Each structure stands twice: as C-alpha cells, then as structure tokens.
Amino acid sequence: MEINTHSKSLVKKFRDVRARSEEICRPLEIEDYVVQPIVDVSPPKWHLGHTTWFFETFILVPNFPLYEVFDPQYNFVFNSYYETIGARVIRTHRGNLSRPSVSDVYRYRKYVDEKMNEFLDSHYMKDAIAPLLELGLNHEQQHQELLITDIKYILGHNPLFPAYKKDSMQAEKAVKEKRMLRFSEGIYEIGFDGLGFCFDNEMTKHKVYLNDFAISSQLVTNGEYLEFMEAGGYSDFRYWHADGWNWVKENNALSPLYWHKIDGTWMYYSLGGLQEVDLNEELCHVNFYEASAYAAWKAMRLPTEQEWEAASSAFSWGKRWEWTNSAYLPYPDFKKEPGAVGEYNGKFMVNQMVLRGASVATPPGHSRNTYRNFFQPDLKWQFTGIRLAK
Amino acid sequence: MEINTHSKSLVKKFRDVRARSEEICRPLEIEDYVVQPIVDVSPPKWHLGHTTWFFETFILVPNFPLYEVFDPQYNFVFNSYYETIGARVIRTHRGNLSRPSVSDVYRYRKYVDEKMNEFLDSHYMKDAIAPLLELGLNHEQQHQELLITDIKYILGHNPLFPAYKKDSMQAEKAVKEKRMLRFSEGIYEIGFDGLGFCFDNEMTKHKVYLNDFAISSQLVTNGEYLEFMEAGGYSDFRYWHADGWNWVKENNALSPLYWHKIDGTWMYYSLGGLQEVDLNEELCHVNFYEASAYAAWKAMRLPTEQEWEAASSAFSWGKRWEWTNSAYLPYPDFKKEPGAVGEYNGKFMVNQMVLRGASVATPPGHSRNTYRNFFQPDLKWQFTGIRLAK
Amino acid sequence: MEINTHSKSLVKKFRDVRARSEEICRPLEIEDYVVQPIVDVSPPKWHLGHTTWFFETFILVPNFPLYEVFDPQYNFVFNSYYETIGARVIRTHRGNLSRPSVSDVYRYRKYVDEKMNEFLDSHYMKDAIAPLLELGLNHEQQHQELLITDIKYILGHNPLFPAYKKDSMQAEKAVKEKRMLRFSEGIYEIGFDGLGFCFDNEMTKHKVYLNDFAISSQLVTNGEYLEFMEAGGYSDFRYWHADGWNWVKENNALSPLYWHKIDGTWMYYSLGGLQEVDLNEELCHVNFYEASAYAAWKAMRLPTEQEWEAASSAFSWGKRWEWTNSAYLPYPDFKKEPGAVGEYNGKFMVNQMVLRGASVATPPGHSRNTYRNFFQPDLKWQFTGIRLAK
Amino acid sequence: MEINTHSKSLVKKFRDVRARSEEICRPLEIEDYVVQPIVDVSPPKWHLGHTTWFFETFILVPNFPLYEVFDPQYNFVFNSYYETIGARVIRTHRGNLSRPSVSDVYRYRKYVDEKMNEFLDSHYMKDAIAPLLELGLNHEQQHQELLITDIKYILGHNPLFPAYKKDSMQAEKAVKEKRMLRFSEGIYEIGFDGLGFCFDNEMTKHKVYLNDFAISSQLVTNGEYLEFMEAGGYSDFRYWHADGWNWVKENNALSPLYWHKIDGTWMYYSLGGLQEVDLNEELCHVNFYEASAYAAWKAMRLPTEQEWEAASSAFSWGKRWEWTNSAYLPYPDFKKEPGAVGEYNGKFMVNQMVLRGASVATPPGHSRNTYRNFFQPDLKWQFTGIRLAK
Secondary structure, eight states, rough: OHHHHHHHHHHHHHHHHHHHHHHTTOOOGGGGGTSSSSSSSHHHHHHHHHHHHHHHIIIIHOOOTTOOOSSSTTTHHHHOOTTSOOOOOSSGGGGGGGOOHHHHHHHHHHHHHHHHHHHHSSTOOGGGGGGHHHHHHHHHHHHHHHHHHHHOOOOOOOTTTTOOTTTTTTOOOOOOOEEEEESSSEEESSSSSSSSSSGGGGSSOOEEEEEEEESSSSBBBBHHHHHHHHEEEEGGGGSSSSHHHHHHHHHTSSSSSSEHHHHHHHEEEEEEEEEOOTTTTTSOOOHHHHHHHHHHHTTTTTTOOHHHHHGGGGGGSSEEEEEEEOOOOOTTTOOSSSSSSGSGGGGSSSSSSEEEEOOTOOOTTOTTOOOOOOEOOOOOOSEEEEOBBB | OHHHHHHHHHHHHHHHHHHHHHHHHTOOGGGGTOOOOOOOOOOOOHHHHHHHOOOOHIHHHOOOTTTOOOOHHHHHOOSSOOOTTOSSSOOGGGHHHHOOHHHHHHHHHHHHHHHHHHHHHTTTTTTGGGHHHHHHHHHHHHHHHHHHHEEEEEEEHTOOOOOOOOTTOOOOOOOOOOOOEOOOOOEEEEEESSOOOOOGOOOOOOEEOEEEEEEEESBBBHHHHHHHTTTTTTGGGSSSSSHHHHEEEETTSSTTTEEEEEEEEEEEETTTEEEEOOTTTTTHHHHHHHHHHHHTTTTTTOOHHHHHHHGGGGGOOOOEEEEEEOOOHHHHHOOOOEEEEEEEESGGGGOOOEEEEETSSOOOOOOOOOEEEEEEETTOOOOOOOOBBB | OOOOOOOHHHHHHHHHHHHHHHHHHHTGGGGTTTOSSTSOOHHHHHHHHHHHHHHHIIIHHOOOTTOOOOOOOHHHHHSSSOTTTTOSSSSOOOGGGGOOOOHHHHHHHHHHHHHHHHHSSSSSSSOOOOGHHHHHHHHHHHHHHHHHHHHHHHHHTTTOOOOOTTTTTHHHOOOOOOEEEEEEEEEEEESOOSOOOOOGGSSSSSSEOOEEEESSSSSOHHHHHHHHHHTGGGOGGGGGGGHHHHHHHHOOOSSSTTTEEEEEEEEEEETEEEOOEEEEOOSSOOHHHHHHHHHHHTBBBBBOOHHHHHHHSSOOOOSEEEEEEOOOOOOOTOOOOOOSSGGSGGOOSOOOEEEEETTOOOOOOOOOTTTOEEEEHHHHHSSSEEEOOO | HHHHHHHHHHHHHHHHHHHHHHHHHOOOOOOGGGGSSTSSSOOOHHHHHHHHHIOOOIIHHHHOOOOSSSTTHHHHHHHOOTTOOOOOOOOGGGGOOOOOOOOHHHHHHHHHHHHHHHHSSTTTTGGGGHHHHHHHHHHHHHHHHHHHHHHHHHHHHTTTOSSSSTTOOOOOOOOOOEEEEEOOOOEESSSSSSOOOGGGGGGGEEEEEEEEEESSSSSOOOHHHHHHHTGGGGGGGSOOHHHHHHHHHHHOOSSTTTTEEEEEEEEEEEETEEOOOTEEEEEEESSSHHHHHHHHHOOOOOOHHHHHHHHHGGOOOSSSSEEEEEOOOOOOOOOOOOOOOGGGGGGGGGOOEEEEEOTTTTTTTTOOOOOOOOOOOTOOOSOOEEEBBB
C-alpha cells in the first residue's frame, strides 16, 4: 500500500539521518560539544538537542497522544529562533550552558528516537504528517553541515590545532581544464518543480530573462587566490564594496579563514590538522566581500543565482558553496507557511546573499541545483568558494 | 553651434542648481549648519562645501590651468567617501568641525562658482567634460534632497521643535480612489535608454520576465498605517523580517520617525513645525522593515523595482520614495567607471534596498522612472513611503 | 634542621592546597569545567591549569634543571595577565577552548605535582625559593575561592539551576544582637607585621589617624536589604553614586545577584540549588554601588579599610567579603617586586575598591585581618556583604 | 551695615564673574559655540546657558516672586546631571542642539542677569541665600575653566588648527632649580577651615598621619617627559597600571594630548595655534595613567593629596592641575547636602582621582590649597601636569 511504503522509506530515512548526526560527533571530546567561540557557531551538543527538539515539538507533541515531553525545560534550551514557541527565564547564551550534559543530550535523542519509531509504526502517523517529517529530516541535514563547519571552527581556533579526523574529507584534486561556458540570452526556468522534498524558498518554478553570459567550468583555486593576495588585493580599496572595505579594515583581513602564515609558509587548518596550503585545491572559506573583490581584480564578476542554476548542468559542483551576486529574496509566488514552521526561511529574506551548489560538508542526498543557501556577506566559516562569470 | 548651445544650457543649469542649494539653506540659523545628530545626517555646511569640492576637484583642477585651489586643507574636510583622493591628518567627524565657518564655506562657493563661470566660457571647456559636469550637477541635486532631509532631522530632533518654513511643502491632499492596477506576465524592458543624463546604475536597458502582478494606484496613508500600529503591528514578530524584529526590539520602535504621542494625540514634526498627524496624508518616514511588516499585515507585499518601473506610467508618483523588495544590485551590463568617479554607485551594491520614484524633497527635474535610489533597510529619515503590490 | 622542618611543612601545605582545588571540582560534570559565561568568570579547568602553570613557570623551570615542560603550548593557554611571559598565536577567549581537555589538565596537574615533590625533596630546593612557593600556594588558594564563585555563577545562570552540592556551606544562622561598636579618635597601626605569609599589598605596617567612628557588630541581613528594595531603593537616584545610578539603569538592576522573584516569592540560587530567600541570613552578592546605596538609605556609610582593620578584633568576620569605602591604593612604603611576580598586585591599584574580611568560600587558613581583597565597584559574583559604619 | 556690605561685594562679584564667561567666548565664531567633539567636552553655548540656568533655577525661581522663567523648555536643554530637576522629551546630546541659538543664549544671560541685579537689590535677597549665590559663582568659575579647556579641544581637533588668541596665556618660563623638599613623619591637618567659600568636599578639616616624604619643588617639563617617550615608555607595560596599559593599547597612545609629530618635529597645539614643543615648559595634558607611568619610570611616585596639601606652602603651584595618587573619596565628616545642590560633589566619589593645585585656565581667585579637583584616570583635556614624590 502506498502509505506504508512511503512510511517505511521515511522510517529508514529517519534512522539514517539521526544516526549520521551522532556519527559526525564521534571523534569529539566531551569538552568540544560545549563551547561557542562566536555567535554564528553553535556548540555541537546544541545542534544535537535542537534537531531532536524539532521532532518532539512539531511531530510528537501535536500528533502522538501517548507522548510525554522528556524535560519541559529543554524548550528554553534547544529552541532556536522560533519566536512562536516559548519564552525564557534567564537570558543566556548557548555557549554558557554546561547543562544539560552531553550524556543528557544523548539520552534525550535516544528517548525521542524511540518514541518516533513507535509513532511512525502507529496509526497516529498520517500521510499529512509526512511533509513535516521530511522538513525535520532536511532540517537535521542542514544542521549536519553546520555541525561540521562549527566543529572545524572550534578546533581550528584552538591554539593546539587538534585534528578532527586524520583522513577527513580528502577530496580528489584532479586538475581539470578551466574554460568559460557560454549561454545565450533568453527565457530560462528557475525553481523547483519536481517530486520529492524542497524548501519553500525554492518555489515556485518561474521564468526569468537572462542576457548572454559566460561562467567558469571550474572553481577558483588556492593558488589563484594567492596571486590576488600577493598582488595587494587586501590593500586596494578599488576592488571592494564600501562595506567590504570597512570589513577589511576593521578586521585587518589578510587571507581566507584558517590560513596562517607561519615562518613564511602559508598553512591551512583542515579537519585533518594544520597543513601546508595546497595551491591546486579549490579555495575555501572566503566571504562574499572577498569573492567579489577577487572577481573585480580579475575584471570579471560573480554569477547571479539564476545564471548559476541555468548553467548548472554544464559543470560539476558540490565541493564549495558558491557565492552568487544575488541577494536572498522571495521568488515571485513565494508563500510563507502559517505558524512556527513558516519562520523557517521567509523571515531571513533581507541582508543576506545567496550561495548555490553544496560542499564537502553537505550530507549525501541533501543537494539540488535549485537549493538556495544564504548567509550574511561577511561570514566565511562555511565551506565557501568562488566561480567566476562575465 | 551645437557645442555652444549645449554649453549655454549647461551654464544656466549650473547657475540654477548652485543657487538652489543656497536657497534651501536660507531659513537656517548659522548654528543649524554645524551639527550632525547621527552619522547618516551631515551638517548643512558640509553639503554646501562637499558639492563645491566636487567641481573643484573633478572639473577645475584637472581641466583649468588657471585655477588655484581655494584652500588645500578643504580636501580633508569636504571629501566624502572617495578613497582615491587624499588622506587625513586628524581623524574627525563632520559634526565636530566648527571651522571652516559658514561664511568661509559661502566664500568657497562664491570663489568656485566664479572660476567655474570663467572656465565654462573658456576654450578649456571641452565637450568631453560635459558628462562630468552633468554628473556634478546631479550630484548636487542629490545633496539638495539630503539637505532637506538632514535639516528636518536636525530641527525635528531639537526639543524646541523649531519650524524650517511655516508654509513648507504643503502638498495637496486630494483623496483619490485607490485600486489595484493589474499587469500581465511577460517580458518587460527596464533601465535607461533615452537622451540626457542618467546615473551609471540605471544602465543598460535590458529585458526582464515578470509574472502577473497588481500594484496599488495610491500610496499608503497615515490613517492606514495607524490601523497597523493600533492593531499591535509593532509587537507581533510574525509580520517582520528577523532583522526587522531585532531592529524593533533594540530601538523600542513604535511609530514612524517624527511621530510623537503627546497627551494622547499623535503629533508629527513637519518642516512647518509640530502638528497633528493628518490621517489622509501619504505616510512618510518608515524604513524597509516597517514597509515590509505593514505589507505582511495587509497580506500583500512590496513591489520589485522591475514591477514598479514597468507599471510606473499607470500611477502618479513623486511624493515619497517608495521602498521596493529589490536589493540594490548591478544591472546585467553594469560597468563601473575607472577612477574616483567610479566609486559613485557600484561600491554600494550590497546590503541596501532600492527605492523608486521621488519625493517632495527631490529637486525639480531630478526624477525619472528609471532612477534607482538606495538605502540600508533600517533608515527612515528620507521622505519614504509604501505602495503595495501582490 | 630549620630548613628541613620548614620544607616539610611546605611540602605538606603544597599537597593539601593542591588536593583541595581538585576536591572543590569533584561535584562537577566535565561540561561544567569548560564554559565562561562572563569575562570575569573563568572556566574551572582554566583555574586548575593556571595555578599549575604558576608552579611550572616560576618554580620548576628556573630552579629545577631536570624539569621538562609538560607542553610548551600551555604557556599560551594558562598564562593569565602576566605581560612578561609569552605571546599568543591565536587571539582567543578562555571560554572558547575545548582543549586541552579536562583529563589533559588533570594529567598536567599530576605531572607538575610529581615533579614538585621531587624538587622539594631535592637539593635544588633552597630557602630563598620558599617565599615564592608560599606565594604560589596563596595564589592557588585565591583561585580556590574563585573556583567556588565561578562554579556558582556557571550553575546559577543555567536555566536548569543544577545544585553543586546539596549540603554545601550551610552556615549556622544564629541571630545575634546587633549594636554599634565605638572607637575613639587617634593614631592606629595598619598593615601586616607578623610572621608568616602576607601579600605585598599588606605592607608595610604604618600609622593612620582616625576620627571617632562606630561600626556595626553584625552584617546586614537579607531581610534588612529587602526593606531597602521594597522602599524603592533601586528607583531613587538620591542614594546612589552617579556611576552607580548609571549601572542601575543600564542593567535594570532590581536585586542582589542570584535573586529571582518567582510567582511572587523571592528565591535565591545557593550552591545547594534554588531556595527561598532566608531573611535572617547575611546578605550576599551585592556590589559596591548597592552597598553604598543601602548605607545612604540608612543614613550611614561604609567603613574605610583602616577603620575596619582597627575595629576587626571587636566583631566576628569571615562570612562575607565586606565592601569598604576605600579605593585600592598602595600603602606608604609599598614596593612593587621586580619581574613578573611584581605584576601580582601593584598594577591593579586604580579603579577598584577594597573588601575586607573573608567569605564562606575562602579556604581555611587563608584569611587575616590585614588581607586586602579588591574588585571593581560593579562586580558582585563574589560572596560580598555589607557592614555599616558612621 | 554688615549685610549690605556683604551684598554689595556679592553684587560686584556676580557682575565680574558673569562678565568673564562672556569675555572668554569673545574670540569665538558662532560655529565654535555649537559642537561637541567628545562626550566630556560641552559646547561653549551650553556652558553659557547652563551656568545661567543655575541662577534661574536655584536662586530666582524659589526666592524671587516677581520672576518669570525665560523659557520653560530651557530646563531640558541646560540641566546637566541634576537628576532632581526635570525630565526629557527627546533623548538628545548637547552637540546636536543647534537651537537655542547663540544669540538666544546671550539674550537668556542678559535677562537673568538683569533679574538677578533686581533681586540682589531687593528685600527678597536674604543672608541665608548668600551661600547658594557663592556656590553659583564658584560653579560658574569652574565652568570658565571648562570653557577654556573645551574651546581648546574643539579648535585643537580641527584640521585647520585655528588659533584662539595669538597671545593667549604665554606663561613666563623661568627655569628654576629643581629639588626634593622633605617632610617629616607626623600628624598633619587637612581640609578647609577658613573664612570665605569652599566646596563641601573640602570639609571638614581633620588630622591625618603621614610618613616621611619628599616632593619635588618643580613640575615635570616637556623635555623630561620626552625622554620617557624616547626611552620607549609607551611600549613597556611594566610602568603602567593594568587599566593604563589597556588604555595605551586601545588608543594607540604615544604622546600627551595636542602633540603631533610633523616632519620629524614634535608640534603642540596651544591656544595660540600650532607651535613647536617647548622643552622647558611644564608638561601639560597627560592623564593619570601617563602621570603614574612616568613616575614609575623615574622610580618615584605621585604624591597623595594629603602630602600635596601638607607641602603646598613650600612650592609654587597653579600652572597645572597636578595628578595625585589619591582616589576621590569623602573626608571623615563629609556631609552631603539635601536636595539637588547635594548632587554637586558627593555622588562622584568613586572611580575618579584627585588633582590638586590650579591651572593657567583657572579663574583668578578660584584656587585654594584645599581645593579638590577630580577626573577619571583616562582624561587629559584639562591642563594637567606631574609633580613627583617619593
């Protein structure tokens, strides 16, 4: 029967996704779960609790009469930006919370997972709930990527530079031919219109008119970016947005994140530890201002998100989130869902730039060429890179 | 001869524009020329000096061999954001500078105007210089609007609420029928392609594909916005962007700028002084967050700048700068000019939203339906308003 | 032989003091060792490492040729404010450091303790080193008090309000008669002049001339302070220093630290957990501004540190650090030691107020009536209280 | 008759003091009256209005039934820190207020002066009011010194470096023999106990016990301080308080205020304009941190305020406010006056350091060897200097 099949595949997906979050955290010490070095980075235990809280709050509590909340205080602790749910007793900061302990959080996950399994096998699980379950799983996959970027930030800003995993995510570095792929002026269709899950911000599919454009078949490499650095790119305001130039001066910016010049050699903190910068590797950890300045120095530009999507089948992507020159704004027929779930995307549609593609930290099966990632233009702790256009 | 005619009309335009800046300042006390209450507002004497410095620096110095700089120190004082020109001895703040005095600034204007008149009559004035002169005049017209908005801010934030002019800019308030104007899906052409002056950011004319949309024939009135306020619009996060909601809370925002509830009555500081809010007048002095929240409360939205431009011949505009839901980004074939003049527009193309139309403070002859104004989403000291779309 | 005896008692003191720091941390979860909620509070593992680093850096490295540094990186991590020693690779924040892990820190302690024991038994241990060893032990005792106050802050600012120990530090609350003890005008002698250890800031003993004064035999209780709160003390600027009043307004201050009004009842977070405020208990966790305002409301004042010391044998003290109205300044013959050890006290002699006595968190044997504690006037996470004078 | 005589001399003093404030402002342009470059500096027109408001509010309104307030709004504008009086409509900043205009302020002064003259001649003027009038005049004299220091700051931070007066305050620079004056241990009497006016903070006269001390007969000169600068004083933390060292680093401090190294020469902005630093002149415009660091570098110290007062008849003083190593605290029998006048001094008795003496900017007749000036330790826009002790 259709529903059962669907349900079974969902049950399997639920188990896989939930297990992968814990798998990502396996190399951590307990202490690594707790700290929050900057406001954008969350403690790993918070990610583990928050993704669990999502299933408890949005699936179990409203739909499973047998469910008892694990701990009513956890709503304050693991709620993120959902203004609809709850208030706070003590104004605090995720990185100040030593409790609940890591083992409490794992007990919380175990409890909710067991109840979810009971629920998914029960008659309370209705077809109408499936989309919300899908959302919860995609939500957890987004946090899996954040888990990796945040763990990297925590370990990479420790003066001992501990490795996460010695062999972590060594991508093949086949040097490929770089060329400009050309596309002709005309109407293109943009947005999601297939089967399966997508976020609300990818809808609805709509027509756009694009001018002639060209886009690179390859991402910018460390070696290419180093030329920009050595040519004085960080000290010449002409390549920068006004806000970008202010960012350079206020932060005394000189290089991508995780680059350290030690005894005359550029070193890079990867999840495997500190190592020499590999000039042939795709550049990583630049922000929008740096990506734009690099493009300006090359007398080129970043693609728009529409150009990127229209061209995406012509190049390989997925190693870096690629900055576009598109602000994060609603598609023509975008509709915000009512209630707390509607806070998911729409309320961020100002002051952020779109990134397209996926990265080495993105969970398998969690990428699409219509996927719209978005961050403020000064952030660079995600696995971000540059693809040029003109 | 073509050139002479052109030149004559430019000479006349030069005199008119320059005179109008001083005309705007006539009602001021000397003290009003000096202060800078917030970083976005400049002292009026700075506007008068800065617009003069533009002609001195970009027209006279490079093109008129007979010219002697009025005071070499003025480059530090009246330079604005042009990173290419000059450095600073003392880091200071426009609102801290009591000198040059107001009479010094008027002497500076007089000196540069006389030299400009000599120059424009001389053989040094070449056709190739005309576009830069046009830019200088349009630049001064932009500062004329800022002069009015900044004077309003300075006087409107003084506890004595002094009037600027008793009869200033009383617009006719004919209550007109409001209706939604409908436009059909298809390709539209956007951008400037006529004769005469435009800014670089309006070019080049290009095709866009728009979905069906509807746009209001009228601006939102004070009375309509008051309904939103009284319905609790400022205390319900659901209508706000996340950044907008933070802005509301940090600033304890409760009303448009210049509104004061005194003894139970909403009062408004206009350039004529403090007066009761006129419910039929077009709403003024809201920021992008407020405009968006109002639209969300009405279950509508702001138009994009492309929709606005495509529809603009179907409604009357010009009383308020109208917030659009478009981020300020380059048009497909936008080219940044080389040198300091190229810093004019392109470097601001991040983190700002586009406003379309013009306002009661815009100089006559300085508006076009392709004009792209832009400000950060939290600013509201310009004469800004709301036109709804869906 | 004199030296051996001395050395033996030092060896015993070394073991006792070092063991007590670990004893204090026994009730903690690993996560509790890591966080830093405010800049004044350090993570417990940092205290454990820093006190160890002191012995390594100032005793073992310069005096014990057989010693090998445990980990050269630890100098960056566990150095505190000693400008003389080392520089930093990465600018960081104690609360961001998940590594070294808690077990690493305990291994570090064990290693240094073993080497110290070897050293103390060896011929390298000279008499001349004893004072520095004494300083190291007193330094660790100071950090033992900070361990308790910081643990309280970490747990007391967690929305789960976990208890540290259920029976922790329940002081006897004998209600005693309160009266004003009177002292006559004249010359008194102030400062340390005995045998045994004292800090450099307690020297040298010197004469002061005091007017007639009276000082309370008892500390202010919670009940007495609650009267001040209920009489509107926090909303009447007349009782406050100008800086204190700014502090009240900026922090919206309404009560001592750790007080929470829940369902109409004043609750207090003690190390045993959240409990009702005990009106007969000595008030705790007020800052200098609050202490001064309370005194002003009672039409009295705080004692000076000279009055406190002169009168100290006439009352019992030791439950609360008692704010005085004396700024932390050098005694007439104060001499700053050369080198890093000289940074211990003298460089803080500005912008801080003196507290006298000791508290329930002070290690046994670590108090004297000449002891000068000092903190900025806005801080109140120490176990601070009020004794009135006039 | 006694009262009349007293009254007549007060009338004369009133006229003289009031005239002198306007005399100080005579060289100013209108624009100079308006700006406020930093929070510690007030616009000159504010000083003129505020001192006038004092007489209106504390003398005329409560005592002269015939008096009509000049403008009730001025209470918001010219009130300073008196929490007792008034509230605010608009939160603003003195440097943002272009109105009341300078001519309005002079009209206000003229109006109040006329009414004061009427009042002083009337039977409403009672003996009991004389102390408050004295306070008002001394208050205005304090603001006369601030007028000079604030005008210097305004003009000295303008890139045009305009002179205030070409011949302003050129003190004789007789190089005198410098020696250490010695004083013996014992009881000294400190505080005001004479006839005539003093501030409440100078009372009451009381005994202190001082150790042997020595104090320099001369102030430190520019040349001596330059040696400290050239010896690397600003880059060696050992000479600085911890807070002082933070101040150095945050402000990148390298020299006294108003010193500019131009083409290799140290220049100094005096009220006569920019000129070369005179090595024999008494050092001016250092803060407490700099004064302390200089003393530490000389292996000496700053005197306490008690030492200074005890020794003051043995040296000449009055050119610089001399930093002491005494925190600003109440004398043993200090009593705060009730009401707004009581806010004058007592509420500042925390977080500030005492300066003794007077300066070239102090009004004639406004200095005493018991006078206690006080400022935060990081401020240096007053005419401050250094006298060493040991």
